[in-house]
Amino acid sequence: MAEPTGLRLFLKAIRARSYPRLKSVFRNRAWLFTEITLPLLGTVAMVYVYQALRAPRAWLGFVVLGGAMMAFWQNVLWSMGTQFYWDRAEGNLEIYCVAPSPLTGILLGMALGGIVISVTRALAIITVSSLLFGVGYRAGGVLPALGVFAVSLAALYCLGMLMASLFLFYGREVWHLAEAFQEPVYFLSGFYFPVRTLGALVGGAASLIPLTLGLDAIRQLLVPGTPVFFPIGWELAAVAVQVPIYAVASQLALARLEYQSRRDGRLIVRTS
Amino acid sequence: MSVLASSALTPVRLWRGFASATRLGWTISSNWTRPFVFLIYTVLRPVSGALILVVMYRFITGNRGSTVAYLSFLVTGTAFWGLVQNGLAGLANGMSEDRGFYRMLKYVYLAPLPFPLYLVGRGLAQLAVALVSAGVVLSLATIALHLPIDPLRVNYPMLALASALAMAAVLSIGLTYGLLLLGARDSHGYGEIGAQVLYIASGAIFPIAVLPHPLAAAAALSPLVYWMELVRRSLLGGQALRMFPDLSDGTVLLRLLLTAAATVVLAALAFGWADRNARRRGLIDQEANW
Numbered sequence: 390m391a392e393p394t395g396l397r398l399f400l401k402a403i404r405a406r407s408y409p410r411l412k413s414v415f416r417n418r419a420w421l422f423t424e425i426t427l428p429l430l431g432t433v434a435m436v437y438v439y440q441a442l443r444a445p446r447a448w449l450g451f452v453v454l455g456g457a458m459m460a461f462w463q464n465v466l467w468s469m470g471t472q473f474y475w476d477r478a479e480g481n482l483e484i485y486c487v488a489p490s491p492l493t494g495i496l497l498g499m500a501l502g503g504i505v506i507s508v509t510r511a512l513a514i515i516t517v518s519s520l521l522f523g524v525g526y527r528a529g530g531v532l533p534a535l536g537v538f539a540v541s542l543a544a545l546y547c548l549g550m551l552m553a554s555l556f557l558f559y560g561r562e563v564w565h566l567a568e569a570f571q572e573p574v575y576f577l578s579g580f581y582f583p584v585r586t587l588g589a590l591v592g593g594a595a596s597l598i599p600l601t602l603g604l605d606a607i608r609q610l611l612v613p614g615t616p617v618f619f620p621i622g623w624e625l626a627a628v629a630v631q632v633p634i635y636a637v638a639s640q641l642a643l644a645r646l647e648y649q650s651r652r653d654g655r656l657i658v659r660t661s
Numbered sequence: 662m663s664v665l666a667s668s669a670l671t672p673v674r675l676w677r678g679f680a681s682a683t684r685l686g687w688t689i690s691s692n693w694t695r696p697f698v699f700l701i702y703t704v705l706r707p708v709s710g711a712l713i714l715v716v717m718y719r720f721i722t723g724n725r726g727s728t729v730a731y732l733s734f735l736v737t738g739t740a741f742w743g744l745v746q747n748g749l750a751g752l753a754n755g756m757s758e759d760r761g762f763y764r765m766l767k768y769v770y771l772a773p774l775p776f777p778l779y780l781v782g783r784g785l786a787q788l789a790v791a792l793v794s795a796g797v798v799l800s801l802a803t804i805a806l807h808l809p810i811d812p813l814r815v816n817y818p819m820l821a822l823a824s825a826l827a828m829a830a831v832l833s834i835g836l837t838y839g840l841l842l843l844g845a846r847d848s849h850g851y852g853e854i855g856a857q858v859l860y861i862a863s864g865a866i867f868p869i870a871v872l873p874h875p876l877a878a879a880a881a882l883s884p885l886v887y888w889m890e891l892v893r894r895s896l897l898g899g900q901a902l903r904m905f906p907d908l909s910d911g912t913v914l915l916r917l918l919l920t921a922a923a924t925v926v927l928a929a930l931a932f933g934w935a936d937r938n939a940r941r942r943g944l945i946d947q948e949a950n951w
Contacts (some may be wrong), residue, residue, distance in 0.1 A: 423850035430857040434866060438714065441867035442721040442731065562693045569702050572709035581713055586720040 402494030403501065410468075410502020414509055424460060424510045425517075432456025432518050435581045450526060450612035453518045455580035457511040458604050461545060462574060464507040466567045469549030470556050472499055474563045483657050492643055496553060500546035530610030537610065537625055541603025544628050547635035548599060554642035557650060574598060583608060585618040592618055596627060599635075603628050670773060678774035682782025686755070689763075690786055703790055704797045711739045711798050714866060715806065730902040733808050737893050738865035740798040743791035744824070745859060745885065748831040749838065750852035751787035752780065756839035757848050759783075761949030770945050777932065780836040788828060799896075809900045819910065820895035823917055827888035830921040833928035840935040843944040864889045868904045884924055887917035 415421060435452045476482040485495055518524065556563050577595035578584065584592045584605045595601045602624040608615040609624075618624070650656045670678075691699045714735040722728040760766035769779050803810045838855050842848040862869070862876065863885035869877045880886055886904065890913050893901040905913060939945050 417847070419845065419847040419849070423854065426854050427850055427857065430854065430861065434857070434861050435717070437861070437867045437871050438717060438735075439721060441871045442718065442728065444721045448721070565693065565702050569705050572706045572713070576709045576713045576716070582717045582720045586716050 398490050399494045402488075402490035403498040405490075406495045406498025407502035407505075408498075410499065411505055413502075414506050421510075424463070424506070425513045428456050428459040428463065428510070429514050429517060431459065432514060433521070436518065436522050445614070446523065447525075447613055449522050449524045451583060451608060451615070452581050453515060453522070453524050454608055454611065455575075455582075455604060456518060457514045458578075458600055459575065459580055460510040460514060461504075461507045461542065462578075462600060463571070464503045464510075465545055465549035465552070466570055468503050468506075469496075469499055469546065470552035470570075471563055471567050473553050473557045474559065477557070477656065486647070486651075486656055492647065493550075493640060496550045496639070496643070499553075500549060503549070504542055504546060526611040527613055533621075534607045534610040537603055537606045537621070537628070540625060540628050540632070541599050541607075544599035544603070544631040544635060547632055547639055550639035551635055551642055554639055554646050557646055558655070574600075577601065578604060580604070583616045583618065585616040597631075599628050599631050670775075675774070675778065678772075679778050679782045682774070682779040683785050686783035686786030687789065689755070689758075690751075690790055700793070704794045707740060707743045707794045707798045708801065710742075711736055711802060714739055715802075730900060732806060733810075733897050733900065734868075734893065734902040735866055736802045736806065736808060737799070737896055738889055740795045740802070741824075741889070741892050742860060742863075742865045743794050743798075744788055744828060745831050745863070745865075746856050747787035747791040748784055748828060749835040749859065750856040751791075752784040752832065752835035753839035753842055753848075753852035753855065755783055755787070756780070756836075757842060757852075757949070760843060760945070760947065767946035776936070777836060780839070781832055784832045784835055788832075808897075810896050814898060816895040816898070819891060819914070823888050823891035823895070823914065826917050826921040827884055830884045830924040830928075833925045833932075837928045837932040837935060840932060840939060843939055843947070844935075844942065859883070859885060862886075864904050868902075870904070882920060884917050884920035887913050887920065891917060 413420065432452055432455070435456070436449055439449055439452060473482055476485065485492060519526075556566065559566060575581070577587070577591070578598050578601040579587060579592075579595070580600075584595065584601055587595065592601070602619070605615075605618050606621045606624040606628075609617060609621050619627075693699075694702070715732065718728075718732050718735055722731075756766065759769065770776055772779070799810065802808055834855075838852070842851050845851060860866070862872070862880040862883055864880070865885075869880040869886055871877075872880060890904050891910070894903070894910055894913070908916075
């Protein structure tokens with residue numbers, strides 16, 4: 390039997406690692422419920438704050454779109470960033486490392502499966518909150534917004550791959566680290582308000598998170614009256630540049646940390 | 662007989678067990694890093710939550726003078742909300758962790774100390790952490806946003822009494838909810854969902870009058886609404902934006918007392934049922950494949 394080529398092995402690793410995630414889209418009902426309900430409740434709470442302050446109805450779209458993007462950030466944090474940590478605790482990481490398939494393929498498989506899971510959650514959040522609060526969107530902006538969304542997701546999940554490598558170095562504190570990355574990122578990326586409100590300095594620094602500019606561009610396309618942080622073209626270009634940067638950085642980090650983990654015996658450290 | 666008498670749970674032994682549970686809860690929460698780093702992690706979440714609301718407020722109102730009272734409403738609500746978040750979600754998740762991750766829940770259950778007392782001790786440690794972060798958020802916000810909070814004019818007795826009543830209710834909900842969640846196939850995230858539901862129905866960041874009428878009526882049965890009202894009246898005095906402008910402080914306190922007492926009684930009944938159910942189904946020492 391012929392040995393599989395490097396490319397074929399790479400693609401098979403992607404397919405194999407994304408498979409359990411794709412299967413879990415609807416099979417794990419407890420997670421389905423949690424992953425939709427948590428961001429939905431957060432979105433509903435913020436919509437009521439907008440209503441309490443008598444904000445124009447069109448602005449509720451800011452919150453709903455931010456709430457939907459929250460599903461992606463939570464997925465990147467908990468199912469990408471901390472995944473190798475869980476895998477190590479369960480003994481999977483050492484199997485990944487002794488298998489002939491590259492770790493990059495495994496990370497990409499995780500990302501692809503995670504994107505599919507999060508898209509289903511985000512769609513549910515947008516549908517339910519838009520119907521609940523009667524939020525409308527600019528129909529002509531839907532197709533371009535989908536394009537911006539795709540580029541943003543590519544950059545975001547490349548960042549997730551980088552985080553997966555970096556988080557591997559942590560022990561019990563990884564849980565707290567992931568939690569610490571939640572609210573600050575909701576704030577910096579302007580999940581519940583247009584990022585322009587943060588000002589040039591903070592908003593500019595927050596643009597290192599792909600969701601910041603991606604979400605702002607999507608809002609400009611879909612929600613009338615969105616304050617412009619940067620023109621859509623610039624924001625799209627900035628997010629597109631982040632894709633190769635985070636992809637290369639994740640590969641470098643992965644190679645470095647895999648070597649260091651092998652040397653220090655961290656690949657087989659169990660934290661439970 | 663003498664052996665049994667000597668091993669009975671005297672108040673001193675109960676206190677020792679309770680103190681150990683609190684110390685254990687504190688250690689589990691905090692010993693993963695150095696104290697300073699722990700403090701940063703502890704305040705990061707509530708500070709960011711408060712910042713989100715402040716920026717939202719500024720964006721929506723454009724800092725109109727007529728809406729300044731709402732800014733204090735938002736900040737005080739979000740600062741104190743950490744107590745509910747930690748007391749409910751923290752405790753419920755802690756029970757699942759004790760069983761699945763640390764695998765020691767069954768040993769605690771078998772120990773002479775009453776199980777609920779252990780849980781309350783474990784929860785108190787979480788509340789202490791939240792109290793620190795509430796203090797930090799309020800101090801920062803008062804200075805940076807010029808909130809009308811004067812430490813010399815705060816009604817501390819009312820604040821302490823209201824908070825004690827509310828926390829009794831929160832801990833009783835938390836330990837019952839945590840025990841019920843042991844029966845779930847996968848309870849990851851359910852603690853946060855419980856806290857988030859209360860967040861919407863507690864008047865923490867918007868007056869409950871904004872909710873649809875049936876929800877607002879249901880929210881008025883929650884002790885947390887009256888607690889939030891009293892927290893604001895204690896801190897801000899006459900400048901507080903009131904959810905119940907027609908009610909005196911005493912009436913709000915009475916409502917808090919009644920709703921908290923009802924919550925504790927209902928939670929105790931539910932805890933008894935959940936405890937019997939957990940023992941019957943073998944949930945206390947179940948392998949959770951954490």
